[in-house]
Amino acid sequence: MTEEAKPSAEKKDKPKRPIEILRDRHGGMSKELKEFFNEQQRVFKAIKTALKAGPKTVPQLAAECKLDSPKTMWHVMALRRDGDLVESAERDGYLVYSLKGEER
Amino acid sequence: MAEIRNRYDALVIGGGIAGIQAALDLGEQGFEVLLVDRYPSIGGVMVGLNKVFPTLDCSSCICTPRMAEAAHHERIQLQTYTEVRSVVRQGTDFEVDLVLKPRYLDEDTCIGCNECELACPVHVPHEFDYGLGSRRAIYIPHGNAIPQKAVLVPGECVFCGKCEKVCPTHCIDFTQEARRATTTVGTVIIATGLQITPMDKKPEYGGSRFPNVMSPLAMERIQSSNGPYGRVLRPADGKIPRSIAYVQCAGSRDRSIGIPYCSRVCCMYALKQALLLRHYIHDVDVTLYHMDIRAFGKGYEQFYRRVMAEGVKVIKGKVAKITEVDNYDLLLRVELLDEDGRVVERRHDLVVLSQGLVPAWHPKGTIDVAEADDGFLLTPEAKVNPSFTTMDGVFVAGVAAGPKDIPDAIVEAGEAAMAAANYLYVARRRARIQEPALVH
Numbered sequence: 001m002t003e004e005a006k007p008s009a010e011k012k013d014k015p016k017r018p019i020e021i022l023r024d025r026h027g028g029m030s031k032e033l034k035e036f037f038n039e040q041q042r043v044f045k046a047i048k049t050a051l052k053a054g055p056k057t058v059p060q061l062a063a064e065c066k067l068d069s070p071k072t073m074w075h076v077m078a079l080r081r082d083g084d085l086v087e088s089a090e091r092d093g094y095l096v097y098s099l100k101g102e103e104r
Numbered sequence: 105m106a107e108i109r110n111r112y113d114a115l116v117i118g119g120g121i122a123g124i125q126a127a128l129d130l131g132e133q134g135f136e137v138l139l140v141d142r143y144p145s146i147g148g149v150m151v152g153l154n155k156v157f158p159t160l161d162c163s164s165c166i167c168t169p170r171m172a173e174a175a176h177h178e179r180i181q182l183q184t185y186t187e188v189r190s191v192v193r194q195g196t197d198f199e200v201d202l203v204l205k206p207r208y209l210d211e212d213t214c215i216g217c218n219e220c221e222l223a224c225p226v227h228v229p230h231e232f233d234y235g236l237g238s239r240r241a242i243y244i245p246h247g248n249a250i251p252q253k254a255v256l257v258p259g260e261c262v263f264c265g266k267c268e269k270v271c272p273t274h275c276i277d278f279t280q281e282a283r284r285a286t287t288t289v290g291t292v293i294i295a296t297g298l299q300i301t302p303m304d305k306k307p308e309y310g311g312s313r314f315p316n317v318m319s320p321l322a323m324e325r326i327q328s329s330n331g332p333y334g335r336v337l338r339p340a341d342g343k344i345p346r347s348i349a350y351v352q353c354a355g356s357r358d359r360s361i362g363i364p365y366c367s368r369v370c371c372m373y374a375l376k377q378a379l380l381l382r383h384y385i386h387d388v389d390v391t392l393y394h395m396d397i398r399a400f401g402k403g404y405e406q407f408y409r410r411v412m413a414e415g416v417k418v419i420k421g422k423v424a425k426i427t428e429v430d431n432y433d434l435l436l437r438v439e440l441l442d443e444d445g446r447v448v449e450r451r452h453d454l455v456v457l458s459q460g461l462v463p464a465w466h467p468k469g470t471i472d473v474a475e476a477d478d479g480f481l482l483t484p485e486a487k488v489n490p491s492f493t494t495m496d497g498v499f500v501a502g503v504a505a506g507p508k509d510i511p512d513a514i515v516e517a518g519e520a521a522m523a524a525a526n527y528l529y530v531a532r533r534r535a536r537i538q539e540p541a542l543v544h
Contacts, residue, residue, distance in 0.1 A: 018277065070340045073340065073342050078237075
């Protein structure tokens, strides 16, 4: 056994944490989930950044973030449910969303 | 969580309103009942509905007290997130094989505080809102869920461990695995309920392609005060809809999709939703395109007249095709049946397909009871014993036997409970007769 290999052998003997047991049993995080999760974080960030400049409707957010409108709608509703966004007004038949605490 | 005991008087499969009612009726008569649901909460479809027709009572306000009563009943053991693998007759009894799916937490110590859900970084489409809203990879099914216990979906987990760290009772247990359990029961009631016709059954309606063509159950959630948007908005872009169409018989009375029967509830739920839309959105245009309106229940005809009086347009017309035009609006090609079949095109902001009811579960491979041609359980004595299946001692309640509304499902659940109780009494009497007499 080489010297470099020793630490990993010691690591193997260390009992696994429960979350590691779950991860190993389910084969880790799938590629699809990883992509889905990364994209989700990117969309949330893009929406919040766009709203820092002022309140917007879903079509306005979609255009600014270069996303399709249904996808933007779903993410806006997820942020709204989390309390990050609020409905601040109604404009031309659409609701206008603002970051919480920055309603105008 | 209570362990599965060796014996119960009755097994009720399905914790929707019919299964709950059957379990309560048996429990009240003194029988020990095991109530099994494959989902993490009981309540079935009804707990997700907004209001019920024709009274417009709040649906969950009717459903949740019964859910709570079943959960706290001293003779009913609730077993959620559990699959029934097999039910096999043994004499007059039945051997039952169950799979208890892991929630990845200790149900006895989980206090339903939601801290785990709030800490989880993954948002996924929420089944309870038919994908319109979001939940986390670990979540409590909904605000009215019983039990109020979280459940983790490993396939959606990013294995960050945040839920475990924030849990105030340290109930998270990532090492849990599915468990098998067996028991013996004296009788079985199948109350496995319904699904709606799949949205892609009629591709010409674009149900699975156009975001503003939606299912009636999704509309129930949108109309609910605890729904995904908090108000009625279009899923495509958040627009407040000004013109909404209902397409009747979009998933039943249609041989071309293999569903020739009438689903019995679509006319009434569409009328109810249409009326409520008129209440929720000022001056909204709501149009129902139908073949004929079937308002057959108590107070239903009066409700139909009220809906029309309150401004809902009810047009006898068959929708041939729906296409998406600019801004996610929808163009309906309609044959007007009252105008000699004249074909017109009508533009709407939002379309609800009045989908029919299909069975949520099929017994093949689990229990040897027969299905009818329509896929619902066969009830060979439908006129005189509507809850009897093709197996002695196994009964059916609710929509598992065929499409029906909530009052009919509850009435039939009571009948199924009475028939099951009768079966138990007869089986016990026969068992006593067969016992050898003691000789002194």
